[in-house]
Amino acid sequence: MLEVKNLVFAYPGQEAPWNFNFTAKPGQCIAIHGASGSGKSTLMNLLAGFLEPQSGDILWQDKSIRNHAPWQRPMTSLFQEHNLFEHLSVDANIGLGIHPGLKLTQENQHAIELGLQSVGLSSFGSRLPGDLSGGQRQRVALLRAILRKQPVLLLDEPLTGLDSDARDLLRQLLLEQKSRGTLIVLASHDQEDRQVLADSVCSL
The missing domain is CATH 3.40.50.300 (P-loop containing nucleotide triphosphate hydrolases)
Incomplete structure (x- = not known):
């Protein structure tokens, strides 16, 4: 509680x-x-x-x-500013939520793939945040928060x-x-x- x-x-x-x-x-x-x-x-x-x-x-x-x-x-926080790292791909931005050093297991990588599918961004993993719309950035940020599993x-x-x-x-x-x-x-x-x-x- x-x-x-x-x-x-x-x-x-x-x-x-x-x-x-x-x-x-x-x-x-x-x-x-x-x-x-x-x-x-x-x-x-x-x-x-x-x-x-x-x-x-x-x-x-x-x-x-x-x-x-x-x-x-x-706790994991998602504020109004999405705080994505502009120089990192979508996959890497999400991966930072799982491990700050991006030392990801195959299970972690699979979770990212499934997560992107669940938010309608299955083909966006290699893109940079600057290539995304505001709504797409928000979906990436929310997925990162969820996959931290706090x-x-x-x-x-x-x-x-x-x-x-x-x-x-x-x-x-x-x-x-x-x-x-x-x-x-x-x-x-x-x-x-x-x-x-x-x-x-x-x-x-």
């Missing part, structure tokens, strides 16, 4: 700090909903370890992870910029991840995404 307990944060000069509280179980999706500037991305950064809260705690399976570095947390997925507007067919495809992919026990924290302004994916909604 993921527990966020009285997690307080404010940027310099911010008059009223945010105070975040929620719990979610493996296999669930909790959607974070709120207007622009309400703290959705801030909460994601706090969970990922990119921001340090003033007080409060984050627990995973009853153990605090608040003081853990980002790479020590049981128990928690932090997704900040993951389906933005996709056409309806691609959105349906990736929603199904995320539902499959839930069925395998992945806990998803989803920040999304899209009501349909929340309706399809979320078990509960946290409004900011």
Whole structure:
């Protein structure tokens, strides 16, 4: 279980700090909903370890992870900026999520091939990110996050910029991840995404 307990944060000069509280179980999706500037991305950064809260705690399976570095947390993040390496192929970008030194087994390489098929990009492995559309880049970034196989997925507007067919495809992919026990924290302004994916909604 993921527990966020009285997690307080404010940027310099911010008059009223945010105070975040929620719990979610493996296999669930909790959607974070709120207007622009309400703290959705801030909460994601706090969970990922990119921001340090003033007080409060984050627990995973009853153990605090608040003081853990980002790479020590049981989480994979996908933010609005896709953060693909422009000089590396699609295959290599995804492979970095599996092993930072790209020491990939045949099983890893097969997983990448199957993953690209699942997101409709089976022939794109050798291409560079600059050759992809924004929606295609988003699919690559989401696939990289999923193939890291961490128990928690932090997704900040993951389906933005996709056409309806691609959105349906990736929603199904995320539902499959839930069925395998992945806990998803989803920040999304899209009501349909929340309706399809979320078990509960946290409004900011």
